[in-house]
Amino acid sequence: MTQEKWGQLRQRLLKTVGQNNYRTWIEPLEFADLQDGVAVFHVPTIFMGNYVNQNFSDLILYELASSGESVQRLSFQVAANSPARPVRELAAASVTTGKKAGATKAPQNPVSVAATDDSNGLAEALQAAPLDPRFTFETFVVGKPNELAHAAARRVSDGGPVTFNPLVLYGGVGLGKTHLMHAIAWELRAKHPELNVLYLSAEQFMYRFVQALRERKMMDFKHLFRSVDVLMVDDVQFIAGKDSTQEEFFHTFNALVDQNKQIIISADRAPGEIKDLEDRVRSRLQCGLVVDLHPTDYELRLGILQSKLQQYRGAYPDLQIADGVLEFLAHRISTNVRVLEGALTRLFAFASLVGREIDMELTQDCLADVLRASERKISIEEIQRKVSDYYNIRLSDIIGPKRLRSYARPRQVAMYLCKQLTSRSLPEIGRRFGGRDHTTVMHGVRRIQELKVTDGQIAEDVEMLRRALEA
Numbered sequence: 001m002t003q004e005k006w007g008q009l010r011q012r013l014l015k016t017v018g019q020n021n022y023r024t025w026i027e028p029l030e031f032a033d034l035q036d037g038v039a040v041f042h043v044p045t046i047f048m049g050n051y052v053n054q055n056f057s058d059l060i061l062y063e064l065a066s067s068g069e070s071v072q073r074l075s076f077q078v079a080a081n082s083p084a085r086p087v088r089e090l091a092a093a094s095v096t097t098g099k100k101a102g103a104t105k106a107p108q109n110p111v112s113v114a115a116t117d118d119s120n121g122l123a124e125a126l127q128a129a130p131l132d133p134r135f136t137f138e139t140f141v142v143g144k145p146n147e148l149a150h151a152a153a154r155r156v157s158d159g160g161p162v163t164f165n166p167l168v169l170y171g172g173v174g175l176g177k178t179h180l181m182h183a184i185a186w187e188l189r190a191k192h193p194e195l196n197v198l199y200l201s202a203e204q205f206m207y208r209f210v211q212a213l214r215e216r217k218m219m220d221f222k223h224l225f226r227s228v229d230v231l232m233v234d235d236v237q238f239i240a241g242k243d244s245t246q247e248e249f250f251h252t253f254n255a256l257v258d259q260n261k262q263i264i265i266s267a268d269r270a271p272g273e274i275k276d277l278e279d280r281v282r283s284r285l286q287c288g289l290v291v292d293l294h295p296t297d298y299e300l301r302l303g304i305l306q307s308k309l310q311q312y313r314g315a316y317p318d319l320q321i322a323d324g325v326l327e328f329l330a331h332r333i334s335t336n337v338r339v340l341e342g343a344l345t346r347l348f349a350f351a352s353l354v355g356r357e358i359d360m361e362l363t364q365d366c367l368a369d370v371l372r373a374s375e376r377k378i379s380i381e382e383i384q385r386k387v388s389d390y391y392n393i394r395l396s397d398i399i400g401p402k403r404l405r406s407y408a409r410p411r412q413v414a415m416y417l418c419k420q421l422t423s424r425s426l427p428e429i430g431r432r433f434g435g436r437d438h439t440t441v442m443h444g445v446r447r448i449q450e451l452k453v454t455d456g457q458i459a460e461d462v463e464m465l466r467r468a469l470e471a
């Protein structure tokens with residue numbers, strides 16, 4: 001690709017991403033090289049490379065492809081003669097980032113919010129992250145594992161009186177936190193266009209903060225962040241260990257709560273479990289409603305696949321999918337929704353390429369690597385070890401004959417997890433628990449099923465253990 005062509009492409013990107021995004025993120029990209037399907041760009045900082053990679057790479061790939069360039073991947077590198085990065089907090093990023101050209105994502109819709117008529121330029125710079133048009137409540141599938149988070153998100157998106165502040169949504173990778181946050185933002189924009197809703201990642205918050213410090217525009221920064229009606233910060237764990245950013249976040253947070261403005265936060269774990277988060281920030285986060293997005297269950301995964309299928313029907317009207325394929329995928333791919341979605345996208349792309357029906361054989365061929373990767377088998381012994389560690393008892397006490405409650409309950413938890421997470425039969429599980437009868441195992445499994453409903457502690461223990469085992 002020539003520099004001239006990149007120049008033309010940039011103009012097209014300008015139209016899609018808008019002036020502000022263009023000036024901040026696209027203009028500084030220097031096209032360096034295109035070889036073996038990898039387009040290399042020089043960027044002034046690692047941070048910037050990461051940001052562009054995360055937020056605009058799909059769009060850039062899309063534009064490259066539409067202009068006839070064959071590019072599979074983008075790579076962002078800091079040119080050797082770039083000035084040193086001035087801020088220590090940026091030092092954690094990696095040098096080269098790349099994002100595979102997956103299924104082409106619809107170009108994102110840059111949404112500028114919370115910009116007051118501030119004339120000094122920071123308001124302009126304070127453009128929120130783009131909201132993904134696909135992430136709405138309509139496309140969010142609700143199931144047991146996410147119903148509480150969904151209900152809380154819905155409530156906040158009504159924009160009524162602030163009843164819980166902040167709302168903290170937390171959960172593992174790819175379970176729908178960002179999707180729910182975008183859905184709230186879309187809904188608020190539609191119902192209450194008069195509200196200033198600002199959605200951004202914690203990383204962007206830090207970047208804006210650092211930029212304001214560097215440009216001596218802290219007053220503007222404070223003014224802007226304090227003038228929003230709804231502040232949404234995604235992936236807040238990112239600011240852990242970054243002292244000055246945490247401090248500023250803390251003050252912003254307090255100022256907004258004092259004015260009764262809604263704050264919505266997401267994190268990859270419960271606030272209490274985020275390491276290197278200052279106590280005062282942690283306790284503020286814990287003050288509101290903290291809800292957990294649990295790992296998906298089979299029913300939710302199937303629901304998501306069915307909903308995606310509806311969406312794909314538009315793009316691939318002629319494709320047939322055999323009975324049982326979605327069930328198979330929901331059963332076999334339990335890692336996270338992103339992987340599940342990726343698998344379906346690939347399957348459709350592949351089937352349309354070869355012009356065949358999506359049946360089990362094609363599925364297994366096309367997704368062999370994904371299926372292998374999610375095949376990690378959890379063993380009975382692994383479960384017994386984790387459970388004994390968790391309850392601080394010996395492995396022999398889990399397996400052995402002692403009937404003390406302090407051993408019996410963990411034993412039942414372990415049996416329950418063996419039934420849920422392995423394909424072992426009840427008699428086999430019984431054998432591995434010191435030769436117990438299958439009816440004993442069945443009783444244990446049922447007991448935990450009941451207790452999960454009535455005893456919050458047991459429910460939490462089981463959930464924590466399940467996560468640890470599936471990690």
Ligand SMILES: Nc1ncnc2c1ncn2[C@@H]1O[C@H](COP(=O)(O)OP(=O)(O)OP(=O)(O)O)[C@@H](O)[C@H]1O
Nearest residue numbers: 139140141172173174175176177178179304337338
């Ligand atoms: N319940 C759901 N219904 C429909 N789609 C879902 C659901 N949960 C997750 N997804 C989809 O899965 C993908 C990953 O979700 P999302 O980006 O919101 O995850 P996340 O929890 O923010 O993950 P991360 O911690 O990696 O940022 C998105 O494409 C999203 O639309």
